[in-house]
Amino acid sequence: MACRTGGECQSGCYKEEEENGTNEAVKVVSSRDDDDDVNRNKIDKHLCIKCKCNQPISITNPTAAAAAAFSDASRFCIDCFRNNLFGKFRFAITSNAMISPSDKVLVAFSGGPSSRVAIEFVREIQHKAQKNFDASRDRSLAVFGIGVAFINESDAHTETSHELDEAIEEMKLIVSNLDPPKKNFHVASLGSLWSSDSKYRLKELVNAVNDVTGREDLLLQLRMLSLQKIALENGYNKLLLGSCTSRLACHVLTATVKGKGYSLAADIQYVDARWEVPVLLPLRDCLTQELNLLCCLDSLKTVEVFERKPSGINGLVTSFVKLLQEENPSRESTIVRTAGKLIPFQFNMIPDSDDCNGILSSERRQKKYNQKFDESLPPDSFCAICNSPLDKSDNDLADSKTIEGMCCFSCQFEILPQDTSSMEQFYSLLPNPIAAKTKHGGYDNQRWLREQIQDCLLSDDENGV
Template identity: 45%
Template sequence: MAVCGSACGSNCVPKDTEGEEGERLKRLSLEEENSVRRCTKCAEEEARKECNGLCAGCFRAYLYGKFKLAVTSNAMISPTDKVLVAFSGGPSSRVALEFIHEMQSKALACWDASNSQALPVFTVGVVFMEECNISDELSDQADDVIAQIRSIVSGLSPPSKDLRIVPMESLFSSDLRKLVGSINDATGREDFVRHLRMLSLQKVAFEFGYNKLVLGLSASGIARHVLSATVKGQGYSLPADMQYVDTRWKAPVLPIRDCLEQELVTLCNLESLKHVQVHDKPCTSINGLVSSFIARLREDNSSREHTILRTAGKLKPFNFNKFSSNQYEYVPSRLRPKFQFIETGEPESPEVLCPICASPLTATELATTRCSQQMKGLNIKEMEAFYLSCCQSCHFQILPKEETSMSCDGFFDLLPKPMVKRSLLRDEIKDYLLEDS
């Protein structure tokens, strides 16, 4: 190609341009020799292998974008809310706390810059449920875990967060340690503690005036729940546990369900987000076996967890998993068509829930309960009404059997009162039977 100092034709290239092109090709060749991969999004920073081709900054923006989209598009948090973050110290809840804190900080900055300052900014609190007194599994690590929790929350930048460390047994008058210890099945014991934890979080939220509850439930956690619930025979109630909207609970549950657990761990390592390292003991329960199975699937293909979540997401949700037409006015109009709405005049079919796990009962379970109640007549005891209201999974894994050391009466007397109140009351059963007579 000709090069000269004057304009002599279309094939002539200025000398400076040819030099710049040569330097660019030389730089690209040098990068290829050094095997330097650039970020697939910004094409400037070096891509990290653990970030799926993204640099550290773009990877964080990617996760924060998914979290913020889930919160805003589902109207999870409004300016007047009081938000309580259930903090266990693990990577998932640590990232949830970090992102909620960032959203609050940005909202405060916008509020300070606003002239009118008409809308308030939501407040954030943190709660840690101390469970060492009801189980021996974490008792030897309790003091160290609590110290780390205090250090993490106090180390956040302003605005500061109120941290409440609440022993679970202090919320109920029952002997929870004896109650949990009476459950012989390892899977049932784990599930019952999880139900108690959820009940405790609701109680703390209401006592301190919080109306929203954020859980660090990731896509990986939901994938594990999908498989374990299927194994336990809880497939009918499965759609209820994986939706954005769940009015079974008085305070809405808001999981970070669009992020994988491995992504959250990677972000904690990149951002040096301090989280609690708990040394898990060998687990032989169904939940532990499913966790091991999911981990092996992740090694083969990291997208398997999202595949499980998408497949289970096709199940039809219940009425308490739907938006009502006069609810969530903060949902943008362009996003509303993707949700299922209940019109004001549409009749709702009330679901009968298990008093222990709050799972909807199947038609077969309802028919069995109805038949048993009719056989026992109007003089049915409160304990019998409670047992008849429980789902088959809780009957098999949690409730005491005849060969166990604790009687059914003793187990019922130890149950927390809020859990007992969720069962059918004796007067309601009498009215129900009188209508059929």
């Protein structure tokens, strides 16, 4: 209450009332700001954190695989989540000059989410290229072709399943329902690598490997050789795999444990051209959980094919990485990024084509994204079984005229028989592509090296004679 005395009041009563009034006003304004922040946060929580427009992902009955990625993806709307994954795929394609208009790309399809998303994304790129081709007047730029391949591994096991035939039919239906132009679907068995007695020799070869891990690794190489065979016989010049971050993270650890550290840099790059048909890995930066969720959101049909769980070293590492990923969702990406700092080999890039525009475009991309490769001479040779590059120091210690000397230490220990008396029998069971390597020795690698230095060699009329 204010005093009624005349003159200036020295008690400070008015001042106290004014300060109280000011404080109350500040409190009211502050409370309003707090309410606005709370309301804004409530609104933001119900919108995509990227576009700030659409509702975040919501799944009523997610599958177990999709639910694993739902917690992190629930911050995005469906469009932003999908665009993020497709952006990684497209960036890998463009920055590494993986696909040119004149290419024919063979996509390996296992029936699972990773390879299914790979088919969908490469189809989308082709669809956009086809629209541009149809809209152009001169139609000078061709549209690359796509094929899909499935490798039947039932010949390597004793049991066969009628469900496998049904799964193959479902895969055919998936491929046939893709947008035009038509995508051919190829099916081949592991036994196709042999010219005769394929089932017998395949089973005998697998049974001749005593180590469980070595047996799985051998089947993996036979699968790659089968895909290469399909590509070569049908005119494909690129082979696209659905290997993603999760699988490559496991490979980084298993290769380290198996003593394949020298060749590790070659296996985890976007491009691997040591094979006759270069191998592409455009999903290298995508997690399995994300791909599973995308299949659920976009209703991309997958096919369950009977597949054995990894065992031995492969099984232990897979379980270990899965546990790490459950504790920290970024563990798999960290493993691959760390291994990605290794300097790749010269064959970890698309070989130069005869098209000058293609060469210039490829060089510009490599310069733009600071891609660095080992400029030293390529490895003297590759392992006859797993095709890993061999260190020259390892070759100097081995006899290159024997099959043992033409294999890496890992294959010598895991796959080759330890009893030397069984080596001849084992050699007779090898499929044609591997047997040809061991027969001709390092001839192919010497020819490849000669092609690399062809410009520096003197011709017959320039030898000074």
